[in-house]
Amino acid sequence: MSSENKKDEEMKTNKVLAGKTTRRNFMKNLSIAAAAGSAGLVTGGCAGSATSEEAGLKWEEYFKNNYRLMTQKEKDETVARLVRLAKLRDNRDIQMSNQGPHENVLFGYAFNISRCKGYMDCVEACVQENNLDRKSKTQYIRIFEMDPGQLDPTTGDGKFHHEVPVDGKFYMGVQCFHCENAPCIKACPTKATWREPDGIVVVDYDWCIGCRYCLAACPYWGRRFNWGDPQVPEAEVNVDQHYLGNRMRMKGVMEKCTFCVQRTRKGKLPACANACPTGSRVFGNLLDPNSEIRFVLANKKVFRFKEELGTDPKFWYFMD
Amino acid sequence: MMTTNPDKGIVAFVSDCMRWAFTGGTVFKIYLAVVLILMVMGGVAYSRQFQEGLIVTGMTNIVSWGLYISNFTFFVGVAAAAVMLILPAYMLKDKDLQEVVIIGEGVAVGALVMCLMFITVDMGSPLKVWHMIPGIGLFNWPSSILTWDVLVLNGYLALNGLVPLYILYCNYNNRKPVGWKYMPFVFLSIFWAVSIHMTTAFLYQGLPARPFWNNPLLGPRFLASAFAAGPAVIMMVLIAIKEQTTYPVDINIFRKLNRIIVVSAVINLIMLFSEVFKEFYNFTHHSLSAQYLFFGLDGHDSLVPWIWTAISLNIFGTLLFAFGPSIKYRPRYLMLAAASLFTGIWIEKGFGLIIPGFVPSPMGEVVDYTPSSTEIMITLGVLATGALVVTLLIKPALIILRKHKEDAVETTASC
Numbered sequence: 096m097s098s099e100n101k102k103d104e105e106m107k108t109n110k111v112l113a114g115k116t117t118r119r120n121f122m123k124n125l126s127i128a129a130a131a132g133s134a135g136l137v138t139g140g141c142a143g144s145a146t147s148e149e150a151g152l153k154w155e156e157y158f159k160n161n162y163r164l165m166t167q168k169e170k171d172e173t174v175a176r177l178v179r180l181a182k183l184r185d186n187r188d189i190q191m192s193n194q195g196p197h198e199n200v201l202f203g204y205a206f207n208i209s210r211c212k213g214y215m216d217c218v219e220a221c222v223q224e225n226n227l228d229r230k231s232k233t234q235y236i237r238i239f240e241m242d243p244g245q246l247d248p249t250t251g252d253g254k255f256h257h258e259v260p261v262d263g264k265f266y267m268g269v270q271c272f273h274c275e276n277a278p279c280i281k282a283c284p285t286k287a288t289w290r291e292p293d294g295i296v297v298v299d300y301d302w303c304i305g306c307r308y309c310l311a312a313c314p315y316w317g318r319r320f321n322w323g324d325p326q327v328p329e330a331e332v333n334v335d336q337h338y339l340g341n342r343m344r345m346k347g348v349m350e351k352c353t354f355c356v357q358r359t360r361k362g363k364l365p366a367c368a369n370a371c372p373t374g375s376r377v378f379g380n381l382l383d384p385n386s387e388i389r390f391v392l393a394n395k396k397v398f399r400f401k402e403e404l405g406t407d408p409k410f411w412y413f414m415d
Numbered sequence: 416m417m418t419t420n421p422d423k424g425i426v427a428f429v430s431d432c433m434r435w436a437f438t439g440g441t442v443f444k445i446y447l448a449v450v451l452i453l454m455v456m457g458g459v460a461y462s463r464q465f466q467e468g469l470i471v472t473g474m475t476n477i478v479s480w481g482l483y484i485s486n487f488t489f490f491v492g493v494a495a496a497a498v499m500l501i502l503p504a505y506m507l508k509d510k511d512l513q514e515v516v517i518i519g520e521g522v523a524v525g526a527l528v529m530c531l532m533f534i535t536v537d538m539g540s541p542l543k544v545w546h547m548i549p550g551i552g553l554f555n556w557p558s559s560i561l562t563w564d565v566l567v568l569n570g571y572l573a574l575n576g577l578v579p580l581y582i583l584y585c586n587y588n589n590r591k592p593v594g595w596k597y598m599p600f601v602f603l604s605i606f607w608a609v610s611i612h613m614t615t616a617f618l619y620q621g622l623p624a625r626p627f628w629n630n631p632l633l634g635p636r637f638l639a640s641a642f643a644a645g646p647a648v649i650m651m652v653l654i655a656i657k658e659q660t661t662y663p664v665d666i667n668i669f670r671k672l673n674r675i676i677v678v679s680a681v682i683n684l685i686m687l688f689s690e691v692f693k694e695f696y697n698f699t700h701h702s703l704s705a706q707y708l709f710f711g712l713d714g715h716d717s718l719v720p721w722i723w724t725a726i727s728l729n730i731f732g733t734l735l736f737a738f739g740p741s742i743k744y745r746p747r748y749l750m751l752a753a754a755s756l757f758t759g760i761w762i763e764k765g766f767g768l769i770i771p772g773f774v775p776s777p778m779g780e781v782v783d784y785t786p787s788s789t790e791i792m793i794t795l796g797v798l799a800t801g802a803l804v805v806t807l808l809i810k811p812a813l814i815i816l817r818k819h820k821e822d823a824v825e826t827t828a829s830c
Binding site: 161251285286304305310315324 | 467468469470472474475476477479480534537538539540541542543544546547552553554555558559560561562565618622623624625772773775776777778779780
């Protein structure tokens, strides 16, 4: 049933794609012409070829389409432009992927609340991996210290700052739950956020207008806004990037956990699951009957947060 | 009778309107200067926000909408309230209200301009706004309520701009407006007025993530409070016109507005009481936002003085309107009543509605929000722009209407 739906979705996207061809070409031609013009303007027709190249690339970037409507060729072109811009602007050599989802993959996550000790290695790994803004201390993952007798993280302490583990406490991690029926996607006025076929809810940072309606709509506080220009020390920049993942964001756009799309589509674990010293984090393909996540769902008692809202998250909690 | 008069033409119309809009006495010039200074200050503040990002505001990832969206919400109501004049004036052929319906429409246009500006200044990436334009961008309609709001607000702006423009242009040329050319749009604008405010309510009401907003009474209450606050604004404008100009405003108009305001304000208070009862009779997890608003939560109580001021002003204004002397026109009394009610609803429906929706956060965190000085300056700039738009629309409109009336009297006399 769900795979049929997926097919439908794909067909719809293709249809839209076909319909947009003329406009796309028009916009592209326009942007190339304008780029040439603006390049001339910026440089005054002489010297400073780097500046004019940068201006031209920026101009083309400004007029590019929503990522979902791009052909593979256009996706490659925008990635090439962004790589070049990183070099021109920050003298930084990055690799950027636009790798799509794999067939028969649906990512899911399970979190063992009896194992987590609140060490926060996951949070640190996430910050490093995803180039999160150090200035505003943006974090996708929150760990809540919980009193026994409670299973709702809103009753816990999300700002604890002391030696862990504390006797009699347990720990619960929250992040974007990658809902199948995500209120944020419905809310977005420009279709700048969507659910990929492998279940990852992503944001096209270049398409987001920054209205923050998705942030208001998310019942899990899974989204973060760039209130200012995000800053990452040059030495700490993760140059292994993905268009829909950890590439550098800009001010005024929304971002969120992407299940480390740049890692997981290459078959690696997300940084948080990779970093966890206690083995509390289980990540895998829900469509693979031999995966660990399927084992957890089949053999453990699991529950989800705010199940009553009907969001159908792909993130479960379980106990040993 | 006067249809044979030749048109003076669009150019003359526009230049005459501009002339009438900007000429006036000393009081008017001071007013104009104040408004322009506020606009410039707002512009300077906005250029800073544009460069540095929304980090210059008091908003955070927890309270992610603030002063801008609060004001947006309130002024959608003011815009919608024009229907309370349009309905009786055009549909019930109420002679008194026909005289001032143009003022209601002018206020609506000004309010809508403010709404669109508040939305724009709240955007993180305003240069990308073309992504939302149907055709060249991607418009997530009908899924996103925000796209509905964009459609209804712009549609209502067009309706409230074009209908009065047509009528004024006819009057300017001493022609009688042709009914079938504009009445369908008047009809449409009546339904449309309700829709703009219901849609804006649905923006919030449709979010299960925010229990404080996820409440079926929100839409109807938006309407009731709008139909009290909107006519209150219009009454204030009318008092200013009656006191400051020679334009005749009949006392009956104030009596009728008074009646509209009382009925709406009482319904609004009943609904407010109903909401408060639901939140506090059996206190649930979902009542925490209301507790934060009315009494404070975990030591955070920045909204408490505001909401009690708002409710006091609300009740005070309602009582003044309900028990005031209806026979005599007392400008100061009415001004006080209208200003109290307007301010009360402004605070309650702006700050008092938007901020508690975010507190506590979906993860249970409680923080306070205080708008920054930049945010306040931008807000004042937008409000000043709205005031200027209203003024520049109403001034020439009243002159045209008056000339038309005098001409009509002369023509009948000479016949």
